[in-house]
Amino acid sequence: MPITRTAIALSLGLFAGAGHALEMETKTLDELYADALAEGGEFVLRAGGDEPSQIDYYLERFKERFPDLRVTHSVDVSINHAPRFDNARAAGGEENIPDVIQFQTLHDFNYYMERGLLDAYKPANWDKVYPDHKDPHGRWMGLYGVTFSNYVNLDMVDPDNPPRDALDYLDPSLKGRIILTYPHDDDAVLYQFWNLKEAYGWDYLEKLVAQEPVWTRGTAMPYHAVNNGWYAASFTTFWAFENFPGLNTAFMLPEDDYFLTWFQSAGIPTQAKNKAAAKLYLNWMLSEDMQGSWLQFPVRMDIEAPGGYGSVLRHNTSPGDFHRWMLKRPMVERFRDQMRQLIGPAHGPEAVDLDYTVKPE
Template sequence: MDYLNPALKGKIILTYPHDDDAVLYQFWMLKEQYGWEYLEKLVANEPKWVRGTAWPYVAINNGWYAASFTTFWAFEPFPNQKTEFLLPEKDFFLTWFQTGAIPTQAKNKDAAKLYLNWMLSEEFQGTWLQFPVRYDIEAPGGYQSVLHHNTSPGDFRRWMIKRDLVERFRLQMRQLIGEPQGPTPVDIDYTVKP
C-alpha cells in the first residue's frame, strides 16, 4: 500500500499495464487483493506512465523517480548502482520461468539439447541475476528460493490462458489510465527523463 502515500505523488514511475502482459497481471493481482479503489487511488497519485519495464529502473537509478513495482533488476547491486532492488516481504509479486522446448522438426536436436542442458547447468544457473529455475541453487542477494516467497511462477501463465478475462481487464485499464503514450521500449532514449 506504500504506493498510495501522498509523499510519493508524482514520484512513482510505472509501466502501462495494458501495454505489457506481465505488468497487466500485476495490476490484476492488486485489484484482486485490494480492489478497484486501490487502482483508482494509485492513478490519482499521478505516477509517470511509460512503455517497457526497463524504463522505470533506469529512471529510478538516475534519480528522476523514487519507486516502481513494474520493473526488474538484479538481486545484488552492480558497482556504482544507485538503486536497491527489494522484494515485498508480505505482498504478492510476479515471477515466471521462461520455458524452452525442442521442436520435433529441429534440424539439429543434439545441439538444441546441449543448449538447454547448458541453460539448466549449475554453472549457468549459479550466475543468474534473479531466481534460478533450479531449486537446488541459491538465489543471489541472500534471498531464499522462489518457493519461500509470496509468488507463484505458474500463476501468470495460467492467467494468460484466460484470454477473455485478460482482454477485458486490458480494456478496463486502458479506460482507467488512457492510451499508452511515448516511444516503444526499443525506441527509448534512456538518457532523457521521461
C-alpha cells in the same frame, strides 16, 4: 480387434516397440558443442525482453563458452515475437524459424505444444527443474526466474522507510515521482495490477492513478529511470537481488503483499534448422554455471537464489499462478481493456525502440 485393454494399450503405443519414455540428455556440453559445429555452427534465438541488450548478461557468456558458434538473436516483447513465429511457420519451410523460442507469454507454449509444433527434448538437469515449470514430456521448460517488485532510488526516498507494499505508493510524498509500465502493454504487469485489484479493490487502482505516475512502455525503462535518479520508485520492473556496486538503489520484495515471479520458458520448434545448437543452448542454460550465477530465482530446485533469498518456494509468490492466469485469455483481455480505459492508451515507441538515455515525461 475387440475393445480390450490390450487393444487400447496398442492404440496408445504403450507396448515396447511402439514408443518409449524420453530420456534426459547424457552428452557433455563439449560433446553437444561438437555436434552443433558439425551441424553447421549456427544458432538463432528469439528472446522475449524489453531492450536489445537485455539478455547480454548471459548470452555473452554463452558465446564466450562456445566461441565458434555463430549466434544470431533478437530481443523484443514476447507479444511481438510470438506472432512473428506464427507468420514464419505459416510461410512454410525453415526460413525465419528460430532454433529456440524463449517467451514470457507462457500460454503460447501450451498452444504450440497442443498442436505438435515443439520438439520433445529433455536437457541434462531436467530432473532438477521445478515440476510445475516444464512440460513433463519435454516440449517446453523454464530457464530462469523473473521477479518484478520494488526498485527505489535511496537518495529520493526515506532509506529507512522505502515503499514496499502497495499502500506505500499512495504516500503523498511520492506523487509524480513514481514510474510504472503501462499494464495493458505487458501481460506480466497486467497480472500485477490484477492482483492489486483483487487485494485492495478497484478503488486502489484509481488512487494509484491519481498519484500521477509517469507511464512508460516496457519494463526496462523504470530501472533506468530509478538508476539515473529521474524517478524515485517503481514496482513494475526487474533488478538483481544483489545490487550492482556504485548505485544507491535497492531492489526489495514486499513486506506483506503478494508479488510476481515467473520462469521465462523456452522450446525448440519442430521446423528449427539448427537443432544440435538448440540443444546445446538449453543444456547450458540449465547448467550449474548459468543457474548458479543468475540474478534472481533459478529454475533448478537444487540451487538457491543470490543474496540469501533461497528458494522461490519460501516467498509470497507463485510462478504457477501466473501461468494459470495467462491461460485465461478472455479474462486477461477484458481486464486489459479496463486498464486502457482507466489509464489511457499506451504512448511512445515500442519498448525495444525507446531511447533509454532520455528521461520519460
